[in-house]
Amino acid sequence: MSPLRRSQLLKGTTELLVLSVLEEDALHGYEIAQRIRDAATGLALSEGALYPALHRLEGRGALSATWGPGQAGPRRRYYRLSDDGRRQLAESRAEWDRFVADVGAVSRTAEDASRG
Amino acid sequence: MSPLRRSQLLKGTTELLVLSVLEEDALHGYEIAQRIRDAATGLALSEGALYPALHRLEGRGALSATWGPGQAGPRRRYYRLSDDGRRQLAESRAEWDRFVADVGAVSRTAEDASRG
DNA sequence: CGTGAGTACCTCGCATAGCGAGGTACCGAA
DNA sequence: TTCGGTACCTCGCTATGCGAGGTACTCACG
Numbered sequence: 001m002s003p004l005r006r007s008q009l010l011k012g013t014t015e016l017l018v019l020s021v022l023e024e025d026a027l028h029g030y031e032i033a034q035r036i037r038d039a040a041t042g043l044a045l046s047e048g049a050l051y052p053a054l055h056r057l058e059g060r061g062a063l064s065a066t067w068g069p070g071q072a073g074p075r076r077r078y079y080r081l082s083d084d085g086r087r088q089l090a091e092s093r094a095e096w097d098r099f100v101a102d103v104g105a106v107s108r109t110a111e112d113a114s115r116g
Numbered sequence: 117m118s119p120l121r122r123s124q125l126l127k128g129t130t131e132l133l134v135l136s137v138l139e140e141d142a143l144h145g146y147e148i149a150q151r152i153r154d155a156a157t158g159l160a161l162s163e164g165a166l167y168p169a170l171h172r173l174e175g176r177g178a179l180s181a182t183w184g185p186g187q188a189g190p191r192r193r194y195y196r197l198s199d200d201g202r203r204q205l206a207e208s209r210a211e212w213d214r215f216v217a218d219v220g221a222v223s224r225t226a227e228d229a230s231r232g
Numbered sequence: 233c234g235t236g237a238g239t240a241c242c243t244c245g246c247a248t249a250g251c252g253a254g255g256t257a258c259c260g261a262a
Numbered sequence: 263t264t265c266g267g268t269a270c271c272t273c274g275c276t277a278t279g280c281g282a283g284g285t286a287c288t289c290a291c292g
Contacts, residue, residue, distance in 0.1 A: 042215070
C-alpha cells in the first residue's frame with residue numbers, strides 16, 4: 001500500500017472537475033463522467049461520488065437542473081452552470097492553482113536541495 | 117461556502133509533504149510542521165493530522181523513529197527516511213504530478229474552449 | 233515555591249467525501 | 263422474455279483532516 005491513493009487525492013477536486021466540464025455546455029450526469037474520463041483517463045470518477053457531488057452543487061446554487069427525456073432509455077437530468085456557479089468555478093480554479101503551487105514548493109525545494 | 121476546502125484537498129498529500137521535508141534531514145514532529153509552514157504559508161498542517169500520518173508512515177516502514185532528549189522541554193521523536201521511504205517518496209511525487217496533470221487536463225481544456 | 237508560558241507529544245470524536253455494491257427503471261434487439 | 267446498455271439514486275464502509283483536550287518537561291518570574 002503506497003501513499004497518495006487516488007481516492008484521497010480526489011477529495012476536494014471532484015467539484016472543480018464537474019464545474020469545469022459544465023463550463024461549455026449543459027450535460028447530464030452520465031455525460032459529465034464520460035467527459036472527465038475522456039479528458040483524463042487517469043480520473044475515473046465513480047457514480048457514488050458523482051451524484052452526491054451534483055446534489056451538493058445544486059443545493060449550493062452552483063448548478064440548476066432540469067429533467068429531460070432519454071434518447072433510448074430513462075429520462076436524464078441536465079445540469080447547467082449558474083452565474084454563481086461560474087464564480088465558484090473561477091474561485092475553485094484559483095484555489096487549486098494555489099494549492100498545487102504550495103505542495104510543489106514543499107515537495108520540490110526538498111528535491112532540489114537533495115539533488116544539488 | 118465555496119468548493120475546494122483546503123482540508124479536503126490536503127487529504128492524500130499530507131504524506132507526500134512529510135516525506136518531502138524528511139528527504140534532507142531527520143527531523144522531529146514539531147519541526148516537520150514548521151518546515152512545511154515555512155516552505156508554503158498556505159499549508160497549515162494541524163497536529164491532529166501530522167502525528168497520525170507520522171505513525172502510519174512509520175508502520176508502513178517508510179520512516180524509522182528514535183527518541184532523543186529535548187533542548188528545553190520534553191523529549192523529541194526524530195524521524196528518518198528509510199530506503200523504502202525514499203522509494204515511496206519518489207512514487208508519491210510521480211503520482212502527484214500525474215494527478216495534477218489530469219486535473220489540469222479537465223479544468224484547462226474547458227477553460228480554453230470557453231475562452232477561445 | 234507556585235504559576236504560567238513555551239515546547240513536544242499524543243488521542244479522541246466529529247465531519248467530509250470517495251468507493252463499491254445494490255436497487256430502480258426504461259428501451260431495443262435477439 | 264431475457265439480456266444488455268443507459269441513467270439515475272442511495273447505502274454502508276473507509277480514510278483522513280481538524281479542533282479540542284490531555285500529559286509532561288523546562289525555564290522565568292514573583
